[in-house]
Amino acid sequence: MSDLKFGTEEPTAEEKTAIDELSSEIGPAEIKLDERFVVGGRTRVKDRRRLLLPALHELQNTAGWISPGGLNYACKVLGIPPAEAYGVATFYHLFSHEPPEVKDLIHVCDDVACRLVGAETLIKDLKDSGHKVKPSPCLGQCERAPSVLIQRTNKKNLTAVAESNNSLTAVNVEQVLTSETVTPQMTLPQKGSENLSLLSRVGVVNPESIEEYVKLNGYDALKKALTIGPDKVIEEVTASKLSGRGGAAFPTGVKWRAVADQVGRPRHLVCNADESEPGTFKDRTIMEGDPFAVIEAMTIAGFSIGAEQGWLYLRGEYPVAAERLENAIREARKNGFLGKNIAGSEFNFDIQLYKGAGAYICGEETALFNSIEGFRGEPRNKPPFPTTHGLFGEPTAINNVETLVNVLSILALGGDKYAMQGTGNSTGTRLFCLSGRVVNPGVYEHPFGVTLREVIEAAGGVTDSKKIKAILLGGAAGSFVTSDHLDLPMTLEDTREAGVSLGSGVVMVFDESDDLPDTVRRIAQFFRDESCGQCVPCRVGTVRQEEVLARFTRNASFDTDEELLEDLSTVMKDASICGLGHTASGAVLSAINLGLLERTL
Amino acid sequence: MNEIPVGAPRSQIEVQIDGKQVKAVEGATILDICQKEGIDTPTLCWAENLTPVNVCRVCVVEVEGSRTLVPSCSRPAEDGMVISTDSERVRKSRKLVYELLDSSVDMDRSTAEVKEWMEHYEVDSSRMGSKNEIATVAQPPKIQDSLYVRDYERCILCYKCVEACGEDAQYTFAIATAGRGFDAHISTEFDVSLPDSACVYCGNCIGVCPTGALVFKTEHDMREEGTWNEETQEVTTTVCSFCGVGCNLELHVQDEKIVKVTSPADHSVTSGHLCIKGRFGWQHVQS
Numbered sequence: 001m002s003d004l005k006f007g008t009e010e011p012t013a014e015e016k017t018a019i020d021e022l023s024s025e026i027g028p029a030e031i032k033l034d035e036r037f038v039v040g041g042r043t044r045v046k047d048r049r050r051l052l053l054p055a056l057h058e059l060q061n062t063a064g065w066i067s068p069g070g071l072n073y074a075c076k077v078l079g080i081p082p083a084e085a086y087g088v089a090t091f092y093h094l095f096s097h098e099p100p101e102v103k104d105l106i107h108v109c110d111d112v113a114c115r116l117v118g119a120e121t122l123i124k125d126l127k128d129s130g131h132k133v134k135p136s137p138c139l140g141q142c143e144r145a146p147s148v149l150i151q152r153t154n155k156k157n158l159t160a161v162a163e164s165n166n167s168l169t170a171v172n173v174e175q176v177l178t179s180e181t182v183t184p185q186m187t188l189p190q191k192g193s194e195n196l197s198l199l200s201r202v203g204v205v206n207p208e209s210i211e212e213y214v215k216l217n218g219y220d221a222l223k224k225a226l227t228i229g230p231d232k233v234i235e236e237v238t239a240s241k242l243s244g245r246g247g248a249a250f251p252t253g254v255k256w257r258a259v260a261d262q263v264g265r266p267r268h269l270v271c272n273a274d275e276s277e278p279g280t281f282k283d284r285t286i287m288e289g290d291p292f293a294v295i296e297a298m299t300i301a302g303f304s305i306g307a308e309q310g311w312l313y314l315r316g317e318y319p320v321a322a323e324r325l326e327n328a329i330r331e332a333r334k335n336g337f338l339g340k341n342i343a344g345s346e347f348n349f350d351i352q353l354y355k356g357a358g359a360y361i362c363g364e365e366t367a368l369f370n371s372i373e374g375f376r377g378e379p380r381n382k383p384p385f386p387t388t389h390g391l392f393g394e395p396t397a398i399n400n401v402e403t404l405v406n407v408l409s410i411l412a413l414g415g416d417k418y419a420m421q422g423t424g425n426s427t428g429t430r431l432f433c434l435s436g437r438v439v440n441p442g443v444y445e446h447p448f449g450v451t452l453r454e455v456i457e458a459a460g461g462v463t464d465s466k467k468i469k470a471i472l473l474g475g476a477a478g479s480f481v482t483s484d485h486l487d488l489p490m491t492l493e494d495t496r497e498a499g500v501s502l503g504s505g506v507v508m509v510f511d512e513s514d515d516l517p518d519t520v521r522r523i524a525q526f527f528r529d530e531s532c533g534q535c536v537p538c539r540v541g542t543v544r545q546e547e548v549l550a551r552f553t554r555n556a557s558f559d560t561d562e563e564l565l566e567d568l569s570t571v572m573k574d575a576s577i578c579g580l581g582h583t584a585s586g587a588v589l590s591a592i593n594l595g596l597l598e599r600t601l
Numbered sequence: 602m603n604e605i606p607v608g609a610p611r612s613q614i615e616v617q618i619d620g621k622q623v624k625a626v627e628g629a630t631i632l633d634i635c636q637k638e639g640i641d642t643p644t645l646c647w648a649e650n651l652t653p654v655n656v657c658r659v660c661v662v663e664v665e666g667s668r669t670l671v672p673s674c675s676r677p678a679e680d681g682m683v684i685s686t687d688s689e690r691v692r693k694s695r696k697l698v699y700e701l702l703d704s705s706v707d708m709d710r711s712t713a714e715v716k717e718w719m720e721h722y723e724v725d726s727s728r729m730g731s732k733n734e735i736a737t738v739a740q741p742p743k744i745q746d747s748l749y750v751r752d753y754e755r756c757i758l759c760y761k762c763v764e765a766c767g768e769d770a771q772y773t774f775a776i777a778t779a780g781r782g783f784d785a786h787i788s789t790e791f792d793v794s795l796p797d798s799a800c801v802y803c804g805n806c807i808g809v810c811p812t813g814a815l816v817f818k819t820e821h822d823m824r825e826e827g828t829w830n831e832e833t834q835e836v837t838t839t840v841c842s843f844c845g846v847g848c849n850l851e852l853h854v855q856d857e858k859i860v861k862v863t864s865p866a867d868h869s870v871t872s873g874h875l876c877i878k879g880r881f882g883w884q885h886v887q888s
Contacts, residue, residue, distance in 0.1 A: 004774065005799035007790065068791050081767075081774030081799065082790035090779040090788075097791075359781070376778065381655050381675055533758065533778075533785030535656045537694070540701035543736050543783045544729050551730075564728055571697035574670045574690060575658040582669065 004081050011073035018058040019070070022051060023077050046392055048078045052374030056089050057316075057355060064100035064153035080374070091376045091532075093136075093358030094316050100153060102132045104177060107149040107317070110135040111278050111526065112472065112519050113142035113435045113508055117162070122146050125170035137360065137526055138278035138476075139317050142435035142508070143442040148173055149317050155180075157319040188289070189442040189459065197409045197429055198402065199445045202289030207324050210331040213292040219337060221411040225300045226345045233304040234260060237407060239415030241427040246272060246363075246400030247477065247503045248579075249492050252407075255397055258387040259305040262395035266309060269302040270372075270391060270398040273314040273321075274356050274363040277475035278526060279506035282431035283401035285443040287314070287321035290405075291328040295351060297404035299332075299342065300411070302349045305397045310351040313368050316358055325353055360530035364578050365390075365398045367532065378534045379578035402431055402505075422448030426491035434459040436508040437466065446490070453486040455507055466511035470596050474503025476523045477583035479590035500590075516596040520588055521549040527584040538581030541572040545585060552597065562592065614680035619687065631662055631673035631684060640686050643695060643718040645811055646759035647674040650872040651769045654760045659698050659718070662686045670694055696722040704729035705737045705783075707755045710813025710824070736783060742821070745794040748802055748881050750821035751787075755814035758785060762806035762815055770874040775799040776806070804880035808863060808873055819860050830855060838865075841879040846870060848879050859883050 011019070026048060055078065059070040066089045075082045089095050096105070106126055110119040119135075126133045141147035144161035146168050151157050160176040162168035190196060191203040206212045213219070225233045238253025259267055271294065275283040287294055298310045312329075314322055329351050332338040340348045354372050356362050362371045366380035369391045390396020406428055410418045419427045426448035432455050435441045439460025446455060452471065462468055468483045479500050481488070488498055495502050510516060524546040533539045545568050548561045569585035576582055591597055611627040618634060625634050630653070635642045645657035653675035661670035665683035670691060678684075685691060699719050702708065704726035708715070729735060742752035760778065767774050775798045779788040789798035807815045816824075823829040834855045841848040849868045853861040862880050866873035 003772075007793070007797075071790070081777070083775055083777040083779075083788070083798065084767075086788065086790040087777035087779045091781050381672065383676075529782060531782040533780070533782045535658050536698050536701055536757070537658055539758070539783055539785065540705050544701065544704070547730060547735055567693075567697055571694050571701070575661050575694040575698060576669075577655070577658075 004075075004079065006076050007068060007072040007082055009067075009069035009072045011067070011069040012063065014062045015059055015067065015070035016073060018062045019055055019074050019077055022055055022058055023048075026051070046373070049080060049374035050372060051078055052080060052085060052088055053354065053357065053371060056085075056092075056095055057357065060095050060357075062154065064103065064105075065096040065098060067099070078374075084375075088374065088376055091359060092316075092356075094151065095357055100132075103153045104132070105151045106131050106133045106173065107136035107139065107151060108133055109137070109139040109141070109145070109147050109149075110522075111138035112476070112522055113138070113279055114146040115518070115522060116436060116510075116514060117145045118168075119146040122148075122168060122170065122173075126173060129170050129174070131170075131173075136317075137529060138276065138280075140275055140281045140284050140315065142279055142281055142433065144168075145435065145441075148176075149319075150177060156323070159319060187442065188285070189440045190444060196445050198286065198405050198431060199289075199443065201293065202285060205290060207289055207291055208327050210292060210328070210335055210337075213290075217412070218292055219296055219343070221408040222296050222300055222303075222337065223343060224411050225303055226343055226347065230260065230304040230306065233300060233411070236410055236415035237304070240406075240410040240418040241425055242403065242406050242410060242418075243425070243427075243492065244400055245402035245406070245430070245505070247277070247474070247501070249502075252399060252403055255387060255399070256301070256305050259307075259395050259397040262388060264388075264395050265306075266394055267305055267307040268391040268394060268396040269298060269305060269307040269310045270365075270368065270396055271298050271310065271312045271401060271404055272363060272365065272368060272398055273312055273318075273401050274368060275318075275401070275504070276315055276360040276363050277477060277504040277506065278523070279435055279472060279475045279508045280433050280504040281435075282433050282443045282505055284318055284321055285431075286401055286405055287318070288324055291321070291324040292332070293405050293408060294325065294401055295328045295332050295338070297407050298351060299338065299349050300407055301397060301399060301404055303342075303347055307397070308348050308350070310349060311354060311372055311391065312351055313354045313356060313362070313372060315363075316356040322353070322355060329353060359532075360526075361532045361578075361580055364580060367578070368398070369396070376532070378532045379580075381577055423489070423491050424493060426493060430490065430502070430505060432490075432505045432507050434507050434509075436472075437463045437468075437511040437514070438509050439463055448491050449489050451486065452481070452488050452490060452507070455490060456486070456509060462509060462511055464511075466513065468509060469512045469514055470510045470516060470591070470594065472506060472508040472510070472519075472587065474501045475506040476526050476587055477579070478503040478506060479586045480594055480596060481590075482594055482596075516591065517549075517553050520591045520597060521546070521553050523587050524549045524584075527580065531580060531584075535575075535577045535581065537571045537574075538576045538578075538584065541568045541576075541581065542584050544568055545572075545588060549588065565589065565592065614678060616678050616680070616682040616684060618684045625678055627677075627680075629678055631664075631671070631676050631678050631682075632660060634678055634684075635662075635673060635686060642673060642686065643714075643721075644674060645715065645757060646761060648761060648809055648866065648873075650866045650874070651761060651764045651809065654764065657698070657757065657759050659695050661691060661694055661698075663688045663691050692722065696724060699724040700726040700729065702757050704732070704735065706757050706812070707739070708757075708812060710755060710816075712811050712813075715811055738786075743795075744818070744821075746796055746802075746818075748804070748818055749795060749807065750816050750818050751795075752814050752816065752821070753786060755812045756787060757812050757814075758787070759811060761809040761811070762787060765805040765809045765874065766800075770805050770872070771801070771803050773799050773801050773803070775801070802877040802881065803875060804862075804877070805874045807880075808875070817861050823855075823860065829860075834860065841875070843878040843882060848875055850875070850879055852883070858887055 055074040148160040188203040242252040243249040362377040367377040371377040527542040528546040655672035655675040663685040864871040
């Protein structure tokens with residue numbers, strides 16, 4: 001046995017079975033006599049350690065919490081020091097560390113969109129009827145706010161959402177619990193419209209049928225890619241000027257080229273599906289409505305960069321997407337679109353689905369790598385960049401779901417033709433997540449260059465024809481704008497010039513009756529709750545920022561605090577390790593600058 | 602650890618630092634260059650005997666063309682880099698980082714170096730709010746045995762103890778960071794007491810702690826009694842007699858009693874790290 005020291009607690013029979021099944025392929029940790037276990041650290045344990053996050057999910061699902069006996073057993077099997085495994089387990093919101101009082105834990109989103117439409121009342125009502133309730137950051141169901149995730153023991157998790165605004169009650173949640181029905185079929189406002197490219201199949205195709213997918217041009221792009229070869233695929237993607245849709249807008253072709261040119265092997269393709277930016281639900285819409293498209297696009301990306309392993313890191317709060325993607329991976333394997341010799345070619349590629357467990361920070365690419373590797377989801381310092389030192393320290397291309405799905409239409413149209421949509425360097429179409437006070441909230445696909453006004457009007461305009469007080473653009477990491485910005489074209493260049501960002505495509509509308517100070521404080525709380533805690537500026541800065549805003553909403557003096565807020569913003573932007581700290585003050589400061597914190601109520 | 606390991610030949614690069622052109626070996630960090638050029642740079646989470654984790658952010662410097670400041674401890678210098686170590690931006694961020702720490706952590710027992718830097722940057726954390734109204738890490742110390750005290754209200758989460766316990770020295774992995782965000786803290790699994798954990802009492806975590814969060818019980822007790830007086834302590838260097846490895850020990854003696862044992866970080870045998878015998882096996886001297 002290794003020279004690690006384990007505890008004496010024993011797992012229950014169920015916990016033991018769950019871990020044994022998970023590790024059946026690798027067998028129990030066995031240490032050869034001539035090597036001490038710890039030699040080589042991270043690399044030595046790579047194959048085992050990456051099973052830690054799945055193991056924690058198994059334990060949580062089996063027992064309703066991460067018990068000392070269960071964790072101890074997982075550590076023995078995987079050869080992980082218990083203190084480190086405990087550190088990883090306590091990093092995620094979806095893992096409990098106390099024995100559960102009841103079998104179902106109800107996470108109610110009380111984030112910016114949901115709190116506009118009665119999330120707090122719902123929390124109170126559910127608590128009053130004796131449920132165990134945990135307020136949650138954005139659950140990515142903002143078009144049907146308020147929303148709920150029901151985390152269950154030994155059963156699959158469920159989501160409950162409003163069928164129309166304001167309608168989700170404690171009684172509805174209880175009905176979902178007893179009937180165990182999954183989310184009602186999603187409604188896509190633009191469903192079936194001819195102008196759709198990314199969303200063309202959503203709501204049209206049966207998301208569980210590979211036959212239907214193939215009938216609707218599915219896998220045409222992969223076949224084309226296999227014919228033209230990896231270099232030509234990257235050329236087309238470069239010609240298309242496709243840029244990342246996760247928020248940073250990095251040119252995809254450049255990223256792929258950089259990885260394809262690496263000497264090091266193996267290489268990895270990672271799909272970042274940890275969509276957690278408050279107000280964002282576009283990736284979920286694609287994954288639930290057209291899961292095979294995600295799998296096909298990942299396969300093409302893997303082919304072009306020379307990776308044989310793809311990793312799909314899905315946010316833990318998306319049970320429906322998880323089920324559909326798992327099915328899609330299974331079906332693709334069965335039909336020869338994943339595995340050895342894909343579609344009769346020499347190309348081998350497979351995909352592992354990893355589920356996150358409630359951590360916004362794991363959407364940061366290097367934090368995501370650490371999370372898959374079985375470490376705490378703390379971002380790494382850059383450089384080195386993922387293209388050279390990514391997953392397991394190996395060359396990696398990591399792309400957002402929406403970015404990848406664009407590749408299908410790039411190959412169908414050709415890069416040059418694709419680049420003719422949109423404007424200048426903002427090519428193609430873009431998904432917008434409309435929520436808050438609009439008539440028809442949901443995901444909309446528009447070509448780049450559409451104005452903010454057109455985006456809001458396409459969603460039916462403002463509810464009850466009220467006046468717009470503010471619009472949150474780009475999510476909590478974005479910034480507020482007002483009706484003065486309605487004619488701003490939604491392109492990378494125009495938004496940059498206006499000092500705002502499209503971010504993940506969030507357009508959340510607030511009307512004149514909304515309590516903006518409360519919204520801004522909730523955004524500050526979001527960053528306080530989601531900071532990983534690694535670097536000082538973000539760990540303490542986000543707390544101090546939230547405290548200032550809490551003091552303000554209690555109507556205390558704000559005069560001296562405004563300068564403090566600016567200083568906190570400076571240090572978080574300048575000295576934090578990652579984008580979370582860099583953007584944690586953006587929305588708050590923009591709200592102050594626009595005078596949104598002046599109480600009108 | 603300034604020796605350059607024998608390996609592939611490394612080329613020389615040239616950077617400009619605070620207006621001065623200097624040469625450096627490829628792979629050197631900005632901090633290496635600062636130290637070579639005599640530019641004093643504050644650090645908290647960096648130590649010469651540990652891998653840089655770049656989490657404290659007090660060593661940040663400004664690099665031309667970089668959107669944000671960069672941590673000098675871990676950022677390799679590149680040919681042609683233009684670096685400022687004392688710009689307005691750098692001073693502001695460093696001061697604020699110390700203020701954020703000081704507002705949440707008890708920094709009173711930090712090393713003299715930490716205190717000097719805090720004075721240098723005129724750290725005043727009072728504007729963050731009064732300590733009874735804002736979040737702090739205040740908590741009672743953990744005293745679970747006769748050797749260690751873990752006083753986590755003094756912990757700035759620099760990760761040094763975790764590194765020393767793990768892959769940088771001891772390979773024991775008894776402690777790790779647990780929790781997240783402001784609740785992140787150093788912990789054993791399920792917060793079991795140290796004697797029940799994997800801890801082997803080498804004391805290397807104490808050896809690297811910059812803020813007095815981890816101390817010898819002797820030191821803690823004397824501080825609580827008000828008898829701890831570093832100025833009257835004498836430090837005697839000797840060689841540990843327990844085995845044949847030859848670790849240098851520094852015996853800190855006050856009133857003719859050993860109160861603490863350390864080892865020099867630049868000692869070729871220990872790199873500053875010891876085992877339980879060298880660190881704590883001196884009671885017989887006084888009995």
